[in-house]
Amino acid sequence: MLALAKKGDTIAIESPAYFGALQLAKNIGLNVLELPTHPGTGIEMDALKKSIESNKVNLCLLVSNFSNPVGSCMPDENKKEVVRLMEKHNVPLIEDDLFGDLYYGNQRPSTCKTFDETGIVLWCGSFSKTLAPGYRVGWVEAGKFKEKVDRTKSYHSLYCNTITHEAIGSFLENGRYENHLRKLRQSLHRNSLQFLRAISEYFPEDTKVSRPNGGMHLWVELNEKADTVELYNKAIRNKISIMPGRMFTLQNQYKNFFKLNYGMVWDEKVEEGLKVLGKLCHS
Ligand SMILES: Cc1ncc(COP(=O)(O)O)c(C=O)c1O
Numbered sequence: 001m002l003a004l005a006k007k008g009d010t011i012a013i014e015s016p017a018y019f020g021a022l023q024l025a026k027n028i029g030l031n032v033l034e035l036p037t038h039p040g041t042g043i044e045m046d047a048l049k050k051s052i053e054s055n056k057v058n059l060c061l062l063v064s065n066f067s068n069p070v071g072s073c074m075p076d077e078n079k080k081e082v083v084r085l086m087e088k089h090n091v092p093l094i095e096d097d098l099f100g101d102l103y104y105g106n107q108r109p110s111t112c113k114t115f116d117e118t119g120i121v122l123w124c125g126s127f128s129k130t131l132a133p134g135y136r137v138g139w140v141e142a143g144k145f146k147e148k149v150d151r152t153k154s155y156h157s158l159y160c161n162t163i164t165h166e167a168i169g170s171f172l173e174n175g176r177y178e179n180h181l182r183k184l185r186q187s188l189h190r191n192s193l194q195f196l197r198a199i200s201e202y203f204p205e206d207t208k209v210s211r212p213n214g215g216m217h218l219w220v221e222l223n224e225k226a227d228t229v230e231l232y233n234k235a236i237r238n239k240i241s242i243m244p245g246r247m248f249t250l251q252n253q254y255k256n257f258f259k260l261n262y263g264m265v266w267d268e269k270v271e272e273g274l275k276v277l278g279k280l281c282h283s
Contacts, residue, residue, distance in 0.1 A: 001059070003152035004092050004122075004145060005030055009058035012051050014043045016219070016248030016257070018068045021061055021096070032250055033057065039210045039219065042067060042074035045081060052089050059092055065109045066099035069248050069259035070219045071212025073109050083115045092145060093121045098129050101181055103214040104189040119143030127168055129216070129263075130181060135164045188216055191262040198271060202278025216263035221256060222281055228258040234280050240273045 001021075005011060007029030013021065015034035025032050033051055036044045043062060051057050062082070064074045074082070086093045095112045103109055113123035122145055126138025137160075142149040171177050195218055199209055208221040222228065228244040235242050243261075245254025264270060 001025060001028060001030075001061070001094065002156075003142075003148045004094070005059045010056055012048065012057045012060045014062060014067060014070075014072075015251075016069055016245065016254055017061075018063065018096075019247045022248075022250055025061075026250065030059075034249060034251060037067070037070060037072060039070045039072055041078060042072040043078075043082075045078055048082065049085060052085050052091055055089065057089075057091055059094070060086060061094040061096065062112070063096045063098070064100070064112055065097055066102060066212055066215030066217075068099070068215070069217050069243070071210050071215050071217055073213060074112075076110055076115075079110060079112045080115045083112050083121060086120045087118050090120070095121050095123045097123060097125050099215040100125070101130055102185055102188055102216065104185060104192070105213055109214070113141065113143075116143060119145070122149065130177075130184060131168065131171075135168060136161065137164050137168050185214075187266075188214075188263065191216075191264070191266050192218070194266050194271075195260065195262045195274065198274040199278070202275050203281050204278075207281065216261055218260045218262065220258050220260060222258075224256050226256040226281070228254075228256060231258065231280055235277055238273075238276050238280070240277050242277070 001011070001024055005028065008031070010031040010033055011025050012033045012035055013025070014037040016037070017034065022032060035047045035051065038044060042064065064079060066073055082093065093112060097111050100109055100111065111123055113121045121143055123141045124138065127135055128138065140149060192212065196209065196211065199207060199220070204223065206223050210219040212218070228242070229246060232242055232244045243259040245257030248254060248259070
């Protein structure tokens with residue numbers, strides 16, 4: 001983001017969006033254009049087209065596969081269309097593909113980068129969600145912006161931690177990482193089904209919930225009278241952690257939404273936690 005935009009520029013982004021991206025954009029002084037997003041297919045193409053064609057957008061950031069928090073996954077046609085649109089208007093697209101390896105279907109979803117012939121897409125990934133965030137190892141294939149990104153990276157930190165890179169490199173050899181991913185995908189998929197079952201059992205009847213085909217998040221919508229910041233305060237007193245919807249926007253919205261993360265080991269304690277959370281939602 002820092003390499004591509006300056007104070008006063010506008011970035012188009014999905015809504016709801018990962019709070020880290022929103023905070024970074026705000027800190028750089030960007031105007032953030034939060035665009036409507038479908039829980040199944042990602043950013044609404046008409047809204048994106050309209051904003052890009054207005055020539056007011058300098059940069060676009062999308063989590064193309066299993067976005068955080070809604071879990072949407074853009075179909076190939078949308079990925080192709082986004083790339084064509086960005087090429088036509090010369091708007092760089094940061095594709096945050098952090099969750100793409102965590103698919104529950106038969107094959108990994110494609111990326112916008114797959115359809116990029118001119119280098120307009122900066123494809124980003126990391127091991128934060130598949131191994132551990134503490135390694136701080138990620139990557140970017142920055143297309144035609146490579147030099148700018150290299151330069152910006154070197155201003156901020158000249159070198160990376162080579163020991164963690166070496167350790168992960170060794171894990172990637174001989175298919176050990178692939179083997180780990182296979183098991184991780186299975187347990188995340190199982191967890192998602194357990195969470196969905198528990199929500200339908202313990203939460204109020206009018207609760208709506210996303211049904212992602214990958215990743216580790218559920219986006220939950222309660223009755224419009226609910227306030228999920230209040231729910232958060234009550235839940236945390238019971239040692240249950242949720243993320244209120246308002247964290248995923250810079251606007252005044254998603255007051256009755258929250259995100260649940262199911263990237264833990266499923267056991268009776270988690271089941272009990274969801275039961276308690278359900279009771280709190282009822283109250
Ligand atoms: C969509 C998205 N992008 C980026 C990040 C940050 O990832 P990292 O730990 O690799 O910096 C997160 C972390 O939750 C995320 O959900």
